[in-house]
């Protein structure tokens with residue numbers, strides 16, 4: 001029985017990084033997980049949760065810094081929920097990400113002999129996100145160096161959430177993972193909101209006007225979409241902000257207003273109005289063009305996405321005469337990427353607007369061999385007449401529904417390429433599929449530098 005007690009504070013040495021990105025200490029062999037620590041740190045931590053076989057500690061102070069720590073580029077990185085690994089060198093981030101994939105396969109999937117390659121790195125590792133969503137809040141969280149400053153008003157902030165709170169935001173002035181012009185746009189919006197007569201939306205009282213600012217950037221065309229999310233329709237107010245933005249930033253090709261009074265913290269509007277320019281932004285992946293609307297899903301790291309899809313294409317190894325089934329097809333980007341390599345590709349996706357975008361994007365690229373079906377995969381697959389040679393599967397973080405695993409096995413394509421953004425559900429699903437498939441190899445691809453998240457592509461061949 002460990003001597004560690006709840007609510008007590010201990011001096012602990014961090015020896016490893018656990019999945020989920022937390023530091024791991026093992027006093028007397030008993031695991032204690034502590035957020036924002038890295039191996040080699042000696043820390044003072046308070047035990048906030050204690051279970052039979054593990055505990056969670058809250059970092060109070062770093063007593064001795066690990067030699068692997070480097071100053072983060074971002075001044076908020078020790079407080080914001082965005083990039084908790086920024087102080088870890090990028091090489092080490094990649095090493096830990098690879099290990100997390102291997103360990104998940106071992107411990108969750110009981111798959112011990114799978115070849116996992118070195119992670120394909122992101123380039124760039126800053127300014128890599130093509131989409132950011134900032135929340136407006138009437139409760140601004142103060143940074144330690146702001147606490148004493150009485151001139152700072154606490155009644156408005158626009159930025160990212162403090163982890164563990166749902167209504168407090170850090171007033172972010174410089175986010176390092178989005179392209180730098182985004183920070184100037186953010187600053188302009190902040191100044192406008194501050195002097196406007198309308199308060200930020202309060203998630204507790206559900207009063208207030210300004211909800212979110214969503215920015216999208218196109219790498220190929222260096223243009224921007226600004227999406228202002230408000231609770232009510234007030235065209236006089238948002239049009240004024242829109243004019244200021246378009247006058248100051250010729251790179252803005254689209255200004256949208258999503259309006260929603262939904263009590264959940266979702267930015268998709270019940271109504272959407274195009275205030276200026278186009279109602280979408282154009283982006284390219286390889287030689288293909290895509291129209292992306294404000295609420296469509298699109299991989300957030302454009303350059304890494306091209307690496308990911310190239311790997312999908314390599315693993316699919318198509319010769320031109322195959323029938324391909326793409327499960328969880330989103331806006332159709334994978335079928336479009338593979339369109340020149342197969343006879344036909346059918347994508348299945350649950351979100352109606354994504355299916356509409358997928359069809360539009362296939363037309364935009366003059367592609368006639370891709371089709372898209374709308375529906376829940378577990379309901380669509382049983383009625384499917386086609387027999388796929390190759391199947392691509394790219395599920396959300398929760399992985400595949402159990403029924404879908406059974407349906408995939410009974411369809412039994414020769415080859416499956418499984419794309420996953422969650423090593424834990426990847427391992428769980430691969431174990432189920434491995435009854436009749438060999439997991440040949442896995443290529444992790446980094447889409448999210450400075451976070452513990454990692455994307456993986458797995459190649460499975462029928463036994």
Ligand SMILES: C[S@@+](CC[C@H](N)C(=O)[O-])C[C@H]1O[C@@H](n2cnc3c(N)ncnc32)[C@H](O)[C@@H]1O
Nearest residue numbers: 299328329330349350351375376377394395396
């Ligand atoms: C990780 S995204 C992959 C999108 C796409 N392959 C890409 O690379 O952009 C997962 C997609 O699965 C869709 N989805 C989630 N659950 C689904 C279900 N039960 N049936 C069909 N599609 C689903 C989501 O709407 C989302 O577009």
